[in-house]
Amino acid sequence: MxxxxxxxxxxxxxxxxxxxxxxxxxxxxxxxxxxxxxxxxxxxxxxxxxxxxxxxxxxxxxxxxxxxxxxxxxxxxxxxxxxxxxxxxxxxxxxxxxxxxxxxxxxxxxxxxxxxxxxxxxxxxxxxxxxxxxxxxxxxxxxxxxxxxxxxxxxxxxxxxxxxxxxxxxxxxxxxxxxxxxxxxxxxxxxxxxxxxxxxxxxxxxxxxxxxxxxxxxxxxxxxxxxxxxxxxxxxxxxxxxxxxxxxxxxxxxxxxxxxxxxxxWPNAIIVTSVANSIQQATKVTAFPNPTTDLVTVQNIANNSNLVLYNAQGKLIYTEQTLTNTSAILNMANYPKGLYMLRVSTATTNQTLPIIKQ
Incomplete structure (x- = not known):
């Protein structure tokens, strides 16, 4: 593996x-x-x-x-x-x-x-x-x-x-x-x-x-x-x-x-997450609209989550930490068209969502 x-x-x-x-x-x-x-x-x-x-x-x-x-x-x-x-x-x-x-x-x-x-x-x-x-x-x-x-x-x-x-x-x-x-x-x-x-x-x-x-x-x-x-x-x-x-x-x-x-x-397929060498089902983080031309709303975020956005080459282009918010807004307007990956993680969970910029 x-x-x-x-x-x-x-x-x-x-x-x-x-x-x-x-x-x-x-x-x-x-x-x-x-x-x-x-x-x-x-x-x-x-x-x-x-x-x-x-x-x-x-x-x-x-x-x-x-x-x-x-x-x-x-x-x-x-x-x-x-x-x-x-x-x-x-x-x-x-x-x-x-x-x-x-x-x-x-x-x-x-x-x-x-x-x-x-x-x-x-x-x-x-x-x-x-x-x-x-x-x-x-x-x-x-x-x-x-x-x-x-x-x-x-x-x-x-x-x-x-x-x-x-x-x-x-x-x-x-x-x-x-x-x-x-x-x-x-x-x-x-x-x-x-x-x-x-x-x-x-x-x-x-x-x-x-x-x-x-x-x-x-x-x-x-x-x-x-x-x-x-x-x-x-x-x-x-x-x-x-x-x-x-x-x-x-x-x-x-x-x-x-x-x-x-x-x-299948950009909205649920991602089963790995925690302590076991696979668990976390609360599903969602992003919409997806595909998008500008703003993306990310929902169901747990407290103290880290949001990290990567482009198709694996380069980090944006990061944010949420404290008590359960949602966040990403502005994709100035990014080139293509596939991006958003990682939403806490101390115990880790989910990755594809974001498509049109």
């Missing part, structure tokens, strides 16, 4: 390194909110749909890791990112696919991070690699079709620390969730942002779940995923995987190439 980025500095890290084809995102430039989501949908729709059987062959391109000179399956549900040599087991491509399994390490199969039952096993999303991963069969079965979330009380813990259980830190959702290790939380979040954008308006046959309404991510899940997105920034693994999938499907994940677009589309 990467630490919560110094606001947008890490959030905006990827575009310079990803191999984005020239002009690929031209029609999305300068857009925000629903128009941006629609533009991105039109860019990435119509990808080359592959067969279900081809996934194992394609995983060997997109999900491989070299351990002691040998190429292995990069299984996000079993790999130990802190100490790779302590990983309990590795699979090799060309063997080890499920079949039957009884315990971890028996075999691996194809994990739909957005479960098949949520999209009625439609062929397009069924083989869309941006939400598919090769994972241990036992852990895949354990995760089943439970939503992703933060686990407080675990009923099952895997060899790499992934957990199944219940949590009180999921923006009001109290049912069973699956929590991967920190290293891959952002990866999975950006996969969900891709899915809700790629299949926007194409979800007539999709089912609802505790986390989704057809292809729309429900507010509590969006809150959790946005927090994961902020805390676990785009990695080299994701960039390489994005490029590999582009070579197979002929489309890209915009939220890997441009992580800031998640905040541009």
């Amino acid at each position: 990467k630490q919560l980025y110094t606001l947008v500095a890490t959030l905006l890290c990827s575009a310079a390194f990803a191999q984005i084809p020239a002009g690929y995102y031209n029609s999305a430039q300068g857009l925000t909110l629903q128009p941006l989501r629609t533009a991105l949908h039109n860019i990435i729709k119509g990808h080359s749909v592959k067969s279900y059987a081809s996934l194992y062959t394609n995983f060997a391109i997109t999900d491989k890791i070299t351990i002691n000179g040998a190429v292995k399956v990069w299984d996000i549900y079993s790999y130990n990112p802190v100490n790779p040599l302590a990983t309990a087991y590795y699979y090799s491509y060309g063997s080890g696919t499920c079949g039957n399994y009884a315990v971890e390490g028996d075999c691996y199969n194809r994990e739909h991070s957005w479960p098949q039952s949520w999209f009625s096993s439609t062929l397009g999303p069924q083989t869309d690699m941006f939400h598919l991963y090769p994972t241990d069969g036992k852990v895949n079965g354990l995760r089943s079709n439970y939503p992703y979330g933060n686990v407080t009380t675990a009923t099952d813990t895997t060899t790499n620390g992934s957990m199944l259980g219940t949590g009180t830190n999921n923006a009001g959702y109290a049912s069973i969730v699956f929590e991967p290790v920190d290293e891959y939380k952002g990866d999975l979040a950006r996969g969900y942002f891709y899915m809700t954008t790629r299949y926007y308006t194409e979800d007539a046959t999709w089912a609802n779940s505790g986390a989704t309404t057809k292809c729309e991510i429900n507010p509590w899940e969006l809150s959790v995923l946005m927090e994961w997105h902020h805390r676990d920034s785009v990695s080299t693994k994701e960039i390489n995987r994005n490029n590999g999938i582009y070579g197979i499907q002929n489309n890209r994940n915009p939220f890997i190439d441009h992580p800031e677009w998640a905040d541009s589309i």
